[in-house]
Amino acid sequence: MTAVLEISDLAIDIRSRRSTVRPVDGISLDIAAGRTLGLVGESGCGKSTTGLAVLGLLPSGGQVVAGSIKIAGQDIVGLKEAEAREVRGRSVGVVFQDPMTALNPTQRIGAQVAEPLLIHGMAKRQTARRRAEEMLARVGLPRPAQQLDRYPHELSGGMRQRVMIATALICEPKLLVADEPTTALDVTTQDQILRLFSELQRDMNMSVLLITHDMGVVAGHTDEVAVMYAGRLAELAPTGPLFANYRHRYTEALLTSIPTLETRRGERLATIQGLPPNLSKPLRACRFAPRCGFAEADCFALDPSWRGTGRHHFGCHHPAKPAGGTATAASIGAAS
Incomplete structure (x- = not known):
């Protein structure tokens, strides 16, 4: 199918008097x-x-510093x-x-x-x-x-x-x-x-x-889902496979932290501990590692590569096992 929106290797800087923040750092997706x-x-x-x-x-100080954004084939960056x-x-x-x-x-x-x-x-x-x-x-x-x-x-x-x-x-x-x-x-x-x-x-x-x-909103109303963390895409997949077979540990943490139809009254909800990283400083390893319960030494030293097959891709050194997801798009959407 022809892509109406194509984003390729997009990077955005927002400059202020004190620092430069990169809220978007090399993402690619299409619709x-x-x-x-x-x-x-x-x-x-x-x-x-x-x-x-x-x-x-x-916003003021914001600038696309790399990549392209095409709408119906027209690159709008720099217009x-x-x-x-x-x-x-x-x-x-x-x-x-x-x-x-x-x-x-x-x-x-x-x-x-x-x-x-x-x-x-x-x-x-x-x-x-x-x-x-x-x-x-x-x-x-x-x-x-x-x-x-x-x-x-x-x-x-x-x-x-x-x-x-x-x-x-x-x-x-x-x-x-x-x-x-x-x-x-x-x-x-x-x-x-x-x-x-x-x-x-x-x-x-x-x-x-x-x-x-x-x-819950994306579960019932999207065809594909792009999970974003600290300026990068963590996982990109069709909606059904993402919920049933999530691979990135951040996706897992997001899904674990929301109630489903199986959640019992009075049960304490899971949370993601810590805060996202400071995007005004260089980041050379896994951005989610400081908050991840599955992080190992390589997560703090190396930036994970983008891998996967078909339309399902993710960037995680120690991903969840395939078919390891207990949530489904239907159960999340119905509970929301």
Whole structure:
């Protein structure tokens, strides 16, 4: 299948007055048309920075220092802002974590949803407003005609997130970057939003980069999973095989630390001890070794090589045995 998103050996530096941090250090991944890749890991692992790079929205001091990012075959690294703006909205849409801060509180809903069409010259004002109403209906917002003239603060959190999705998809982009799209929502609304993503993706044959810290979210709503730790990919595999046959010890630790249907009431949950490494300093060994219960001498001396077969790859000196996983995507997703 043709890849809509191709990331090759991507490295990103963020410079400040005191130091230079490398939150993304040589990652490669791709997403085919109509597929969803879950990018998962703890806070600070570099997953959101990766998403911002795909959008050409790195923060001040941020710069791609190596590698490429191709969307539908076009390398967007190094594009001028005007050129990047042509890609955003038209070829790639984005849904951020908190719709209340992502939406303009002084602008009516209809104007915000229609704006991408006007910016990209895809419709005139009246047509854009009609298309905005149609898209609000498509994402399941009740009484869409009435919502056009309301402000974000007049809507619930779930309704605001539907407005964000409508805005991201109004130009029918090839790729959607969803950065923690359900974190600010209650559990019931989370499920509704994730089901909506799946329906829209199927209808539009759209690729999705789903960024999350929640293994339960990726279990039920992705085709492949990339586990990220300290700026590097720890493991990359189709969703089912990752949960059933995880190999990297960090993946194992993440799965062990979340409840499943078999978890008993009152049972103490497992945790990952310690903190991620300081990414402003050179790292020449396994980045997870200081927190890993299976680490040996070579883990503290050598950077593990990237190995595996087919679509399942990992970088670990002492991986879990194949078929050693007790979790399944179904059990994790149902418990979340």
